[in-house]
Amino acid sequence: MTTPRPLAVYVHIPFCVRVCGYCDFNTYAGMDAVKDGYTSAAVAEIEAWAPRFAGRTVTSIAFGGGTPGEMAAESIAAIIEAVRAAAPLSPDAEITLEANPGTTSGPDLHALAVAGVNRLSLGAQSFDPGELAFLDRVHTPEATAASLHLAREAGINSVNLDLMYGLPGQTPARWSATLDHALRLAPDHLSLYALTVEPGTPLATRVDRGEVVPLEPDAVAAMYEAAADRLAAAGYRHYELSNWARPGHESRHNQVYWTGGDYLGIGAGAHGFLDGERFENVAHPRDYIEAVHRSGRAIAETVRPDPITAMSDWITLHLRLVEGFDPAAFPAAFGEPLEDAAGPPLDACRTAGLLEEAGGCLRLTPRGRLLHSEVAVQVLLHLRERATPGVA
Template identity: 60%
Template structure:
């Protein structure tokens, strides 16, 4: 049986950033104790799903997982280990906000079993951090990396955001250069997106903020690709670069159709061919877990089994995020249909346009990396036509 990954959601943040549409909340410190207990209770309630499985990775995301006591993190790891076999080399990643890290806490997290930190640097310019509502300074990120190394973390990642309104190429390359100078093991870069319902979206609607032109955003991505390669980082996914051996094993599970158990408010899981989601609001989630409702999976809100079109489209889109792509027989082995039969026209068109390479495997070209969304959408449309036609 394949190893299982576990995702644990911690929804608390000191401040809710204006661009963020994650399931994250500020001003809920009073819930943290009850939430920690609910996480452990949910793990125990899922004993049957964990039993007999080997856990190769655990990812604590949020929110700001570094905002809860390390003891809560350790209790969740220990509870998982009571029901499943925790691989001695398991990757246990925690997303951290540089504004909330100190040495004792980092040491406590390391002792709690966390092996890898993913630090949300976002930018090394104070004005950009203010625009993003981040509570930390560029200096705090640099200090956090140093403290994390001293606390014994051997795998540290930095996350950066690019494509801010008005962001110039030299400002972006400056942030990237500062990040590289801190010698992290992993770097993720994400384009700022204006998500519906966020304060940022309202500011854009009112004309207070003008999003950066998509061509300029693409130029920043291209420049980062060159800069990171020159610094010796290997790109392995559209948004992710790593030193050899430091890619995110946990995230690889998401991109390669692997199974993952979800624990915590609003967490998404994928198990036994079923996708499910927990209750999003922390208070409602805690109440449900305390009442052991709904049975047999307390805290769960909904579940569904994706149909063939959705499953194939998701598989294709996620695998194409990886720079290595995939081999066509893998698709057929997974779905029992030749990839050519359901999407051959799209593959050939994209290859002719210089967006896809088809041999030795299917993967995006460098130019195609900027067009992942379009390629995925075309494949989905083709699937809908082909499978509807064949019944």
């Protein structure tokens, strides 16, 4: 008997109450009128994918966005049911929903828990009212605490808080106060993200005009290091570059991304990776609904990554894991030893103190965690040079 292959399902909900000035995600405000049609399209898209679920067990479903918490609980329940109808859902499947604090009521959270949601990810971002205003967030610090308590009362037993650091004008003391506040709430998981100024966003325009001055990279790095020390002392395990968890609360869904596992992307602009191919759906919700009604699918692009991209992605994604990876897993995936494929840049990174061996794994050092993207560039340039000397 063959073991069912695991599959993760990502469902993109591209709606927000308003679009934050720093956000470049595929999300839209003021589209309540299409939400019902969007739910039907997501269900139909899952049904169209059902043959590709054969022989698989769904180990996680993640509703991201956008703000999935803005959808009616019945809509989320209908989408979960469609996944259940397409393939067996493992008994311990992780079902995550992202929500903004203060926007999901107790009865809604209860209905979501009944539907199977067992992990809530709250976009807290900060506990400083001025920082929340700068970020265009619609909630208050108190709303984050209230949502977390309501989730626990509803029986959702794993709660994540997203926090942002490196905000313009943010001082170490203010970041420390936000961490204090978050830790007092005892979340099960914390995701910490540095603010990045994405091209084309209102924030980028303000930076270009000189109205907003980004923090120096060294100051941002110091906030990351301070947070890592702080969360370790509070009993959280740092298991991925941006993620910390109480034991047993690591995100199983996101680990599929970091370890090159298969996942299906449902919804407008969603990405999937299945049997070595990457898929991307059409971005706009109306185009998505129309495409699914026409053909059951809404794929804008399918790409089979070339060997250079596949190897580079594999190495750099696995290096996001704090424990690193066993180099012996590389030949199993690509048929040649890691040292043959990427020995020189990895050696250079070891010599520079960015990589180390520990427990049979290759991993980033604490300094290397700050320079992960630099390691990724070195690996990619080497793989390109190896394939086409003189072109990289």
